[in-house]
Amino acid sequence: MRRRPLLIEGNEEKIGFILDSEVLNVLLTGEENLKFFYELYNGRKPKENVISSVLERIGLSTERKKKVLNYSKGMKKRLEIGRLLLYRPEALLLDEPFSGLDSGGKELLMGVLMSIKNKGTAVLIVSHEMEFALDLADRVMLMVDGRLLAQFKPEEFSRAYVVSGDGVEKLGGITLGPRSVILISPEGVDELIRRCREKGIVVEEVTPLIKAIRRES
Structure with a gap:
């Protein structure tokens, strides 16, 4: 056969x-x-x-x-x-x-x-x-430890940042870890720092999400 x-x-x-x-x-x-x-x-x-x-x-x-x-x-x-x-x-x-x-x-x-x-x-x-x-994407899915954490439009992903520090959960956003959240900010780092100051949060680090992913790879 x-x-x-x-x-x-x-x-x-x-x-x-x-x-x-x-x-x-x-x-x-x-x-x-x-x-x-x-x-x-x-x-x-x-x-x-x-x-x-x-x-x-x-x-x-x-x-x-x-x-x-x-x-x-x-x-x-x-x-x-x-x-x-x-x-x-x-x-x-x-x-x-x-x-x-x-x-x-x-x-x-x-x-x-x-x-x-x-x-x-x-x-x-x-x-x-x-x-x-990103140049090919219509949708971006972020996976952490084998689970789907979040979905973004490509333009949102390009404006996403990881904000770390005590109390950052007050900012909302997507929880990445005990002291880290992902936030989308069209205005960039300065706008995120301003939001943190308004809520009395001491920021340790603000990193573009795309850079944080590259650092962890």
Whole structure:
């Protein structure tokens, strides 16, 4: 009996992914990996120019015949990006997709993801590198210790701060810890300090949320 491919054209439940762990076959070349995944996703062999076009776009044309075992981490991640260009998933799950990429690789990934998103694919990104993820986001979810703590619009997230000190709970906001809350302030740090003084709160630190996340990663 012919084995049915895992994902085929017309399947209503196509899910693409980039994980923070290796899914590539390191004993195959970059070109062979892309051919394998193309057949897996589409149930047929690729046309002659398809793989060459993808390798050109991800900057690995000259490395196509090299075994992935000898690729750097950044090159492997570029090859992972290439997998996303082989088919059109209904949903895309990305775990720390910017890890291991240089600035050129990050720009490449951003361009690919924006193109995929604009074609109607739902994209879920788990990342500590919020500067890049925010440019793609329609909604930001903050998770702490495996639980969903809060949801933001991208513009709210960019104006969110972590305020620490005794009595900061009087300010309201989202409780981050015993002496820390998250507050959104369009006016910035000065406005938050003023609010603290009005309530007699001695502030220890006010940090942009995006910077606090980067510091904890």
